[in-house]
Structures are given as C-alpha cells and as structure tokens.
Amino acid sequence: MSDSVFCQIAQAPEDPILGVTVAYNKDPDSSKLNLGVGAYRTEEGKPLVLNVVRQAEQKLVNDPTRIKEYLPIVGLADFNKASAKLIFGADSPAIQEKRVATVQCLSGSGSLRVGGEFLARHYHQKTIYIPDPTWGNHPKIFTFAGLSVKTYRYYDPSTRGLHFKGLLEDLGNAASGSIVLLHACAHNPTGVDPTIDQWEEIRQLVRSKQLLPFFDSAYQGFASGSLEADAKPVRMFAADGGECFTAQSFAKNMGLYGERVGALSIVCKTSDVASRVESQLKLVIRPMYSSPPLHGACIVSTILNDSNLYNEWTIELKGMADRIISMRTQLLEALQAKGTPGDWSHIIKQIGMFTFTGLNAEQVGFMRKEYHVYMTSDGRISMAGLSTKTIPHLANAMHAAVTSMA
Amino acid sequence: MNSSSADRRLSTLSRHLAGTIRNEGSGISSSPTSAGNSVFANVVRAPEDPILGVTVAYNKDPSPVKLNLGVGAYRTEEGKPLVLNVVRKAEQLLVNDRSRIKEYLPIVGLADFNKLSAKLILGADSPAIRGNLVTTVQCLSGTGSLRVGGEFLAKHYHQRTIYIPNPTWGNHTKIFTLAGLTVKTYRYYDPVTRGLNLQGLLEDLGSAPSGAIVLLHACAHNPTGVDPTLNQWEQIRQLIRSKNLLPFFDSAYQGFASGSLDKDAESVRMFVGDGGECFIAQSYAKNMGLYGERVGALSIVCRNADVASRVESQLKLVIRPMYSSPPIHGASIVAAILKDRNLYHEWTLELKAMADRIITMRKKLFDALSARGTPGDWSHIVKQIGMFTFTGLNTKQVNFMTQQYHIYMTSDGRISMAGLSSRTVPHLADAIHAAVTTVG
Numbered sequence: 088m089s090d091s092v093f094c095q096i097a098q099a100p101e102d103p104i105l106g107v108t109v110a111y112n113k114d115p116d117s118s119k120l121n122l123g124v125g126a127y128r129t130e131e132g133k134p135l136v137l138n139v140v141r142q143a144e145q146k147l148v149n150d151p152t153r154i155k156e157y158l159p160i161v162g163l164a165d166f167n168k169a170s171a172k173l174i175f176g177a178d179s180p181a182i183q184e185k186r187v188a189t190v191q192c193l194s195g196s197g198s199l200r201v202g203g204e205f206l207a208r209h210y211h212q213k214t215i216y217i218p219d220p221t222w223g224n225h226p227k228i229f230t231f232a233g234l235s236v237k238t239y240r241y242y243d244p245s246t247r248g249l250h251f252k253g254l255l256e257d258l259g260n261a262a263s264g265s266i267v268l269l270h271a272c273a274h275n276p277t278g279v280d281p282t283i284d285q286w287e288e289i290r291q292l293v294r295s296k297q298l299l300p301f302f303d304s305a306y307q308g309f310a311s312g313s314l315e316a317d318a319k320p321v322r323m324f325a326a327d328g329g330e331c332f333t334a335q336s337f338a339k340n341m342g343l344y345g346e347r348v349g350a351l352s353i354v355c356k357t358s359d360v361a362s363r364v365e366s367q368l369k370l371v372i373r374p375m376y377s378s379p380p381l382h383g384a385c386i387v388s389t390i391l392n393d394s395n396l397y398n399e400w401t402i403e404l405k406g407m408a409d410r411i412i413s414m415r416t417q418l419l420e421a422l423q424a425k426g427t428p429g430d431w432s433h434i435i436k437q438i439g440m441f442t443f444t445g446l447n448a449e450q451v452g453f454m455r456k457e458y459h460v461y462m463t464s465d466g467r468i469s470m471a472g473l474s475t476k477t478i479p480h481l482a483n484a485m486h487a488a489v490t491s492m493a
Numbered sequence: 494m495n496s497s498s499a500d501r502r503l504s505t506l507s508r509h510l511a512g513t514i515r516n517e518g519s520g521i522s523s524s525p526t527s528a529g530n531s532v533f534a535n536v537v538r539a540p541e542d543p544i545l546g547v548t549v550a551y552n553k554d555p556s557p558v559k560l561n562l563g564v565g566a567y568r569t570e571e572g573k574p575l576v577l578n579v580v581r582k583a584e585q586l587l588v589n590d591r592s593r594i595k596e597y598l599p600i601v602g603l604a605d606f607n608k609l610s611a612k613l614i615l616g617a618d619s620p621a622i623r624g625n626l627v628t629t630v631q632c633l634s635g636t637g638s639l640r641v642g643g644e645f646l647a648k649h650y651h652q653r654t655i656y657i658p659n660p661t662w663g664n665h666t667k668i669f670t671l672a673g674l675t676v677k678t679y680r681y682y683d684p685v686t687r688g689l690n691l692q693g694l695l696e697d698l699g700s701a702p703s704g705a706i707v708l709l710h711a712c713a714h715n716p717t718g719v720d721p722t723l724n725q726w727e728q729i730r731q732l733i734r735s736k737n738l739l740p741f742f743d744s745a746y747q748g749f750a751s752g753s754l755d756k757d758a759e760s761v762r763m764f765v766g767d768g769g770e771c772f773i774a775q776s777y778a779k780n781m782g783l784y785g786e787r788v789g790a791l792s793i794v795c796r797n798a799d800v801a802s803r804v805e806s807q808l809k810l811v812i813r814p815m816y817s818s819p820p821i822h823g824a825s826i827v828a829a830i831l832k833d834r835n836l837y838h839e840w841t842l843e844l845k846a847m848a849d850r851i852i853t854m855r856k857k858l859f860d861a862l863s864a865r866g867t868p869g870d871w872s873h874i875v876k877q878i879g880m881f882t883f884t885g886l887n888t889k890q891v892n893f894m895t896q897q898y899h900i901y902m903t904s905d906g907r908i909s910m911a912g913l914s915s916r917t918v919p920h921l922a923d924a925i926h927a928a929v930t931t932v933g
Contacts, residue, residue, distance in 0.1 A: 091796035092704070092739065092770060096649055099806035102813060105600065126596060134594040141591075148588045154574040156566060157784045160545065193633075193816035200815055209536050227814035264532070299532060330532060344597045345821035356531035366539040373542060374667035375640055375815070376633035381785035382822035 104223055104463055111461040119459035120477055122468040125275070125440045126344055127407055130474045135407070137342045139400045143389040147382075158378045160369040162191020162350075166384040169391035170350040174304060174318055174335055175325050185358035188365040190351050190372065191379045195305045195336030196228060198351035202301060202332045203232025204371045205353075205364075212264040215301065216257070218242075220465065222275045222303075225268065234266070242277045247433035247445055249279050255292055263297050271302045271333070272317040273310035273439020276467035280310075280438055286320045290327065300324050301332040309340045310439045312408035314401065325354050337387050339440065340404055346383025407471075411440060414473045418442075421482035427489055441467050450488035458484035544663055544903055551901040559899035560917055562908040565715070565880045566784055567847055570914045575847070577782045579840045583829040587822075598818045600809040602631020602790075606824040609831040610790040614744060614758055614775055621765050625798035628805040630791050630812065631819045634784075635745045635776030636668060638791035642741060642772045643672025644811045645793075645804075652704040655741065656697070658682075660905065662715045665708065665743075674706070682717045687873040687885055689719050691728070698732055706739045711773075712757040713750035713879020716907035720750075720878055726760045730767065740764055741772040749780045750879045752848035754841065765794050777827050779880065780844055786823025847911075851880060854913040858882075861922035867929055880911050890928035898924035 101109060107123030129135050147153060161167065167189040171182055181187050192198040207213060215234045217225050218241035226236045239261070240253030258267060269289075274280055281289060293300055302321050308314040324331045330353070337348040351368070355361040372378070390396045419434045434442050446454070446466035454460040460481060462468045473481065541549060547563030569575050587593060601607065607629040611622055621627050632638040647653060655674045657665050658681035666676050679701070680693030698707060709729075714720055721729060733740055742761050748754040764771050770793075777788040791808070795801040812818070830836045859874045874882050886894070886906035894900040900921060902908045913921060 089796075091800040092651070092737075093649060093795060093800050093804055096800065096803045096807055098803045099810050102600065102809065124597070134596050136593070136595055140595070144588050148584050153576070155576055155580070155783055155785045156574050157564070157778075160542065193820070196813075196817040197815070209533060211532070224813060224817065227810075231814040297532075338597075343595055345595045345818070347816060347818070347820040355533060360531045360533050360536065363536045363538045364533050366541075367536055369542065370539050370667075373636075373664060374671045375637070376787060377636040377664065378785070378787070380633070380787040380820040380823065383820065 102223075107461050107463055110455075114459055114461075116459040118480055120461065120472065120480060122460065122462045122472040122481070125339070125469050125471065127339065127342060127440075127471040128474070130410065130476075132472075132474055132477070135342055137400065137403045139390050139396045139403060140342060140386055143386045143396060146389060147385055155381060158191070158381055158384070160372050160378050161365060162379045163381070163384040163388055165392060166191055166388040167350060169388055170335055171352050173314065173391060174307060174321055174333055174352065175354075176315075176318070176322055179322070179325060181325050181354045186355050186361050188353045188355065188361040188368065190365065190368050191384050192334075192349050192351050192372075193347040193376075193379060194338050194349040195303060195334050196224065196349075197347065197379075198334035198336070198349045199225070199228045199303060200232055201368065201371050201375070202334060202351050202353070203229045203234055205368055206266060206299075206332075207233030208371070209367060210266070210299070212262065212266065212299070214262065215266040215268055216261055216298075217268040218254075218270065218274070220276055221268070221270070225303075229268075237261075239267070241274070242279060242443070244445065247279070247443065248436070249281055249285065251281070251285055255288065258289070258292055258298065259296065261296065261298060264299065266299045266301050267293060268301050268303060269320070271304035271307065271321050273306035273441075275305070275439070276441050276463070276465060277443040278437025278439050278441050279443070281320070283319060286323060290323055293324075294327065294329055299330065299332070301334070303334050305336040305339060306439050307335070307340055308401070308404045309408055312405040312412075314404070328356075330355055337383070341387060341390070341400070343383050343386065346386065347380060348383035348387050411470045414470045414478065415442070417475060417478050418470075418473065418482065421478050422485065425482060425486045427482070427486045429489060440469055440471050442470055443467055444485070446485070446488060449492055453488050453492055454484045457487065460484045542663075547901050547903055550895075554899055554901075556899040558920060560901065560912065560920060562900060562902045562912040562921070565779070565909050565911065567779065567782060567880075567911040568914070570850065570916075572912075572914055572917070575782055577840065577843045579830050579836045579843060580782060580826055583826045583836060586829060587825055595821065598631070598821050598824070600812050600818050601805065602819045603821065603824040603828060605832060606631055606828040607790060609828055610775055611792050613754065613831060614747060614761055614773055614792065615765055615794075616755070616758070616762055619762070619765065621794050626795050626801055628793050628795065628801045628808065630805065630808050631824050632774075632789050632791050632812075633787040633816075633819060634778050634789035635743060635774050636664065636789075637787065637819075638774035638776070638789045639665070639668045639741075639743060640672055641808065641811050641815070642774060642791050642793070643669045643674055645808055646706060646772075647673030648811070649807060650706070650739070652702065652706060652739070654702065655706040655708055656701055657708040658694075658710065658714070660716055661708070661710070662743075663903075677701075679707070681714070682719060682883070684885065687719070687883065688876070689721055689725065691721070691725055695728065695732055698729070698738065699736065701736065701738060703737050704739065706741055707733060708741050708743060709760070711742045711744035711747065711761050713746035713881075715745070715879070716881050716903070716905060717883040718877025718879050718881050719883070721760070723759060723763075726763055730764055733764075734767060734769055739770065739772070741774070743774050745776040745779060746879050747775070747780055748841070748844045749848055752845040752852075754844070768796075770795055777823070781827060781830070781840070783823050783826065786826070787820060788823035788827055851910045854910045854918065855882065857915060857918045858910075858913065858922060861918050862925060865922060865926045867922070867926040869929060880909055881907050882910055883907055884925070886925070886928060890932045893928045893932045894924045897927065900924050
C-alpha cells in the first residue's frame, strides 16, 4: 500500500486558549475552576442563554411563514442596519449620509478576516499594527488575510496599566496610512482601556498620520453595562469625518457565541465609495462561504428592532456586566483579607471579562497543578468564570502561587 | 504644444484642483471632503455575481408572468420555497429544550453532526470510517467546505494545481484561487451530444501532472446535469489512481438527484472503497432545504488513522483564523434528523418527493416542446439529472427569453427545474420555442 500524500504533516499544537478548556475537561478534580475561555457563566457556574434570546427564537421558530432561503451575500439587511445603529448611534451622521457599508459576518473573527482580506486587496498599505499584547487569534487572522502584522506597545507590566507614551511613539513611527487595530473597549487580554482623554489623543495622532483605524468591538455593553459608554471610542472616530473599519461581535453581549453573529462596518468618505466598497466585499465573502448563516442574525435583528425586547436586553446585559464587576471587587477583597503581597488594585481598575493578573507562566502552571485552576499562560483570567462560591479557592491559589514562587 | 492648448490644459487642471469641475465619470467627485480623500476612492464597483444577479434582475421585473429559473433553490408546485417538515420538527425540539445552550462549538464543529455526515456520504458500514481513516469537519455548506479544503491543500500538499470540469459552478474557480491554488480545466461537456465528453475528460486528466487535484461533481453536475455512468466512473477512478491524482468531490445533491441517498453517493463510495485518499465537500443546502443556515462538512479520507488525526489538527489552523468555529443551529438540526430513525425516514420521503417533482418537470417540459414541434433534439432535458438543465440555448436566445418572455436564467442557458411548475411549463416552452425559431 502506498503512503499517504499527507504523511509528512505535523500534528498542529492545540490552540492555546481553547486548549485550556480541553485540559480542564480532562481534569477529574472536583474543585477545578475554568478561567480560560471568555464565555459568561452565571453565579451557579452555568452558561447563560438570555431570556430575550429565548423569546426571539420562539417567535422565529413558531412563525410558519419563515423560510430558510439563502441570505444575500452581505447578509440580513435589517440586521446590518440595526447593527450599524447600535455601534455608531442611531443619529450618526455617517449612517444618515449613507457612508457606512455594513456586511453580516461570522462574529468578530469573521468580520476581522473579511475586513483584512478586503484591505489586502484594495488598500495601498499592507501593514497592520496590533497592540502588544492582544487576543491570540488576531495575528493569525490578519496574516491569513494577506497583511503584515506589526505591534505597538500597549500594556505596561510595571503599572499594569496603559503604556500610553509607548503607544503614541510606536503609532507615531508607523508608516503613513498603516492600519491600526484598536480594541473598542475591554481590551483582551489586559482589561486596560485608554481614558476618553487618551482616546482623543490617540484619535488625533491616528488622523494626523492618516493611519486607518480598525476597531474590534466584542464587548459593547458588556464592559461597563452601558451600550453607549462602551461605543464612545468608536463613535469619536466615526464622527470626525474620517474613515474606519469596525468588527462587531454579538457573541458575548447577546450570549450568541456558537451562532457566530457579527458585522463588519466600513465608514467611508462618501456614499458612492461605501457602495463600491460593499460591492467588493461581496467578492471576498462569496468565495469564502457564499453567504452568512441565517439563524443568529434573525435573533439579533428581532431583538434590536423590537423596543420591548431591546429594553429587556439592556437590562440582562447590565446584569451580566454588574456580576463581573462584583467578582472583581470580591476577588480584590479576598486577596487583601489574606494579605497577599503586591498591589492587586488592577483587578478592579481593569474592565471587561478578563483580568490580566500579572502572574507569570510558572505561577500559572503551579496554580493548575496544585489548585486545578485553569487560565491561559499569560496570566489572563476570565472573571465571568468566577462566582462568590469559588472566589476563595482562587484567592487561595493566587496567594500560594505568589508566596511560594517568584 | 502651443501656448493656447497648454493654457487650456493648465486651466483645466487648476479648476479640477480647485474643485469646481463636476464628476466627469472618473468616479472622483470634487468637493473638499470628497471621495478624492477617501483611501478607497479608486475601488472599482464590482460586477454583480452572475448567478445571484439573475435573481436581482428578476426581482426588479414588474411583469406578472415572470419566471425565475436562476438560482438553484427548490420551489414547490405553487412556486414557493419549502421548509421540510422534519426540519420544522427538529427545530421545535431544539428551541423548546430549555437545557440547550449556545456555547461555542469546537473549531471542527458539532461532533455528532460530523460523524453522522461522514456516515451519510460514505455509508454506515464504511471501512474507512471503522478504521478511523476519515477526518470530518463542519464547514459553511459546500462553499465553506471547498474553501477550507482548498486552503489546507495550498498549505500542505505538494501539488498546487486543481483541475475543474469545463463547465462548472461559477464560484468554483474563485474559491480555489483565493484558497491559494492554481486552477486548470478538463473537458467535460460535449455541446454536440449535450452529454459527457468522456474521451476529452480522460485525455485531459491523463495529461495532468502526477498528484494534481481533480474536482469531481459527485452527482447532478452543475450546470450541465450530465453525470458519468457507473462504468465511466470506474474508468475515471482507475485513471485517477494510476496517475496519483487527488480526487476532491463536491457533493451538493446527495439524495436530491435520483431520490436515493445511496445511489447518489455511489461515485464517492467507489473511490473511498479502493483504499485511496480523497476529499469530500458535503452540503445540506438542497437535500435538507437548509440553504441559509450554511450547513456542510469537509471529509478527508486518509491512508491511516494517524495521518487523519494530524490532518484534523491542521484543519483547525485553517478554520480558526477564518471564523473561529462554525455556526451551531443548522448543524444541530441536521444531527437531530440524522440520528433519529423516524425523522431520518421521514426525511428520505420528503427528499424523494422533491427529486420526483423535478423529474416530473423534466418530463413535462420535454413533452411540451415535443407537442410544439420545437426544432432540435430536446431529449437531454430528460437525460440530464439534478436541479439544472443545460438547455443548449445561446446567450442571444437567453436574452430574448428574458426580454420577451420575462424568463430569467443564467447566460449559459442553465435553467433550474426546481423553479418550474405544471402551471408555468407552457410559458417556458413557448419562450424556448420562440427563441429557437426566431433567434439564431
């Protein structure tokens, strides 16, 4: 029998983030804690399907007139319009002037990939600057899209806050026209966001150097509990008359993770450009998967376009954000009560689903082995994975890690 | 250049720069915050997708007798889209189950769905499945499966050329090109016989470099409806294996073509049964009517289980930077139907009914043309198989039919039989008759 034509293929390493859950699942210990993947958990440690999502789904599935025909390549029109209004604001001049091209994509990842491929094809500058650190999948998405990836300083380990000076220097040195990836809010993995004043300085620099901003908005409403507050940086850029890209995800803020619902919006100078850009986006999407999936976008559209469901949604969203903020407070207090050495105030200063603990890889490994606490090796923990019940265990583990190893 | 023409040029230029010249068709308007400042000012308007563009044009037509025979989506006798009863039932079960959650699927998709899909196409008793030689990953319908498979090949396979039949589905070339492969064609359709050009096919594949990838339509070739016979498939298989070509099946119509799931999978099973390697892209768009849910699977049959496992690990590295993981809803519907004996059985009945209605439309159209004495041999209408008929009408005739009879089809003369009904066959027959007798 002849050999496989793929006999030389190497076993690929497990995805570092998803691999955490794989390892967690294998662990038989009853006190194990999964603080790996950023998916929301209730106080009971369970995944959550929002009430408004259940209601919307019931409506859809019980409507005998609903069909399952192909969506247009750009996706569900009502969904696209509502998504753009959600991120840019209903009164956004860019929307009113029809300067925004919005296409439904597969959650945040798909939106970034489609946007990246479009840029690799049509934009004169093929380099994108991403923050250091950033979500592990970012460099791969943009590399596969055909762009070159560089980094700009973002996180300062000594302050556990923003390395603002480094950020401005690095973006200041970028070639004119370079693309810049910006986390709209709740930076992943650090939870460190610029203040509004800092955002204004960043905006001025980006515009003065004609850099092209590409926002990744995965946590709108989920970070602070307010959809408007979490969209402010994006709206600042969209309102200054310049152009920008925004990748939107409904995975976290609507709990629609597995349905893969998202949108890519491109704010252009004129409506004619926006229209031509949209026509070219279709040529990126069609050979990738032809058209996007129907179900999740219908759920989102149903909720966004019904004022009762929308209001209920904002309340459930705030409920999730508040629980996470409460976990932050409780963890800080637990560490303080134990007298754990070090300044842990970053736990409540950081925002969003994740805390960048500052623990090193050895300490992370120790916590996994001795305490069955699972997190990514960069010391990032998902606050959504915690509960009042499990915080003491985590605090014990961190205390032990910090006091027994450097 | 004399001074007056130079002056004219300079003055034109300065007016342009001062922003007082109106758009001269260059796509650049002249106001200060104009498209001239857009970094995408030079982006060209892309042409409408030729297949989907047919429906766009159809929708704009106000005529009450208009007929859309463009996109291959099933229509009932009443001309309506169809959601299968089993799909409705499965959806009700899923949505009413309060224990169901919406967490991310694994990168490779829903495990049950993957196993069941492999069994569906390869057969439940397939030795390849029993030997763990098959890796199956959930993808976005047929298109997504082809793209992921193509990107994998561009990354890991030593031969970067794929041979596709001439003609083929309009999106194939773009999918494989963007995946990073070079696309060549092999002869497939013989316009003279309106059948298979087997000799040309065997010659062209025979001349392909060793190891080249070959795209094969598992059944119901799109757009021609012309399939090899089983004997011809055997010849093709032997040639492919002898030249170490790598077969990549596109299976978009299993069960939909003949009405039998097993029969429509025969070509694929023939190849898998010989112990060699192959790729299979499966779509549930048509046979489960799940078009917009984007449900499909890519299966790679390997020589041994270790290779299959390593291949799967590498497939994840293709999928993760594309969209992270596939959508849950459609795959859950398919899994619910395939794993439940009653739902599965009901599905096979609904599937056969769709296939039978299409076969009936073929017969009625053929009879209608025969009754009109329309010149030419129209027997290909009943010989071809699947959703489409390659009428043999030329572009001028197609345009005539659109203009005069409000009948919409792709410019290659392909019509979707699923778009016909007993009521509308006469109108189509009239249009074809008129086109053939008045336009060359």
